[in-house]
Each structure stands twice: as C-alpha cells, then as structure tokens.
Amino acid sequence: MKKLLGCFLVVLGVVGLGVASAATAKSNVYGVLVGGQGNLPDLDNTLKDLHVGWVRQNVPLGNTTQDLARYLKDGANLVITISNNDATNSDTTYGTPKDYPNAGFPYKDKKVYQDKIRNIIKPLTPYLSSGRKIMVQAENEVGDASVSDGSRYWRGDLTQYSRQVQALYEAVKSVNSRFTVVLTSFASETLDAAIDPKDPKYTYAQSKITTLL
Numbered sequence: 001m002k003k004l005l006g007c008f009l010v011v012l013g014v015v016g017l018g019v020a021s022a023a024t025a026k027s028n029v030y031g032v033l034v035g036g037q038g039n040l041p042d043l044d045n046t047l048k049d050l051h052v053g054w055v056r057q058n059v060p061l062g063n064t065t066q067d068l069a070r071y072l073k074d075g076a077n078l079v080i081t082i083s084n085n086d087a088t089n090s091d092t093t094y095g096t097p098k099d100y101p102n103a104g105f106p107y108k109d110k111k112v113y114q115d116k117i118r119n120i121i122k123p124l125t126p127y128l129s130s131g132r133k134i135m136v137q138a139e140n141e142v143g144d145a146s147v148s149d150g151s152r153y154w155r156g157d158l159t160q161y162s163r164q165v166q167a168l169y170e171a172v173k174s175v176n177s178r179f180t181v182v183l184t185s186f187a188s189e190t191l192d193a194a195i196d197p198k199d200p201k202y203t204y205a206q207s208k209i210t211t212l213l
Helices: 043-050 069-073 110-124 158-175 188-194 202-212
Strands: 027-035 052-060 077-083 134-138 180-182
Touching: 027 043, 027 077, 043 052, 069 077, 069 110, 077 110, 110 134, 110 158, 134 158, 158 180, 158 202, 188 202
Parallel strands: 027 052, 052 077, 077 134, 134 180
Antiparallel strands: none
16 A cells, blocks of 8 residues: 555645644645555555545546545545546547557547536535535646657647646536646656756657646
8 A cells, every 4th residue: 555655746736735743634745646446445544544635536537436525525635637538539549548548538529528527526516615625637647649659648649638628627617616727747757858958858848848838
C-alpha cells in the first residue's frame, strides 16, 4: 500500500493548505492516488490510517462504476481525473481504446461526453456545501499523438485536447460553479526538456506547455 503514497497535489498546484497538526487530523497538503483500483483490499481503513486530506481517483468514461462519494463521506477532498476511453464516443484517428487501454481519446459527440461528466459529478454536489473540495481534471499527462506515437495517455493532438478541456469545463461548471476544473499535468520529462536548451525536445516542450497554459 506504500505505493499509493504521493504528493500529486503539488503538481496540481494545491499547496500551502496546511499540515495535519495532530495524529487524528487530515493533511491538506498530501494525498494518495488510488488510480482505477478503488476496490483494493482494506483501502478505506488504509486511507484513514494515513490521515490524508486528498484522494485522487481515475475515472475512465468506459467504466464509471467507482464510488467517489466514499472518500468525501470520510472527510477527504477529491480529485477526479476523467479520461475518455468510451469506445462508443472516441475519435480513433490515432488508435483505439483497445490499442491504448491507459489512454484518453478525443470525444466524437460533445453532448454525450458532457452528459457522462455531469452524471459522474452531480451526486457529489451536496458535499461542496459541507466543506469538501472537489476538483475535476481533464485527462492527465497529455502528449500529442500527431507528433509522437509514444503518447501513452492521450491519443489526440493538442488542439483536440484544448477542445476537450473546454467541453469538460462547461459541463462541470453547469452542474455547480464551486467545482474546480484542473488542466492536465505535465510529465517530468516535458518539464526537464523545457528548461534545458540543449535538449532536442526543448523547443517542442516549451511550445506544448505554452499552448496548454
């Protein structure tokens, strides 16, 4: 279970929110990534023992059966990373969900994509009034499949991602404006290349980060 520990929230920009001051308090700086494995043995008790204040859960749109409210009920804040691997609503120009099981894909039908997002987060809305923080992230570690076949987590180009994050933003905010929308994170290799002029990917990395931000 130690592998679950992480400080992903630093990457997402959630810093300076305070540190747990007692053994029973939750830390609002650190959290755990449970990925798509919300059914890990004794997960709930493990999270309680760690006193984490944040949980990040991956939610692939091809399988939206995760019980996201369980973390909010236990007093944790939540980051929901939505990836579109819905085979019935994926643009397969750069591959299929079967070919890239860990990747998200550009939507084909915007309304279908947005309705699925709304259905996921609507049941969580009451927790906003009880003080929980809920962030919804559009994909994670997005690459550009039109440039690199090694783009493992996004099988579209950057223009398609920009359109996708805008559609997600609209859907989330239409449910409740207090939900926070989070952009893709940047992989460490991209950040390394962006600060090293000698790196052959320097120009591309800077262009990618600038475009998305």
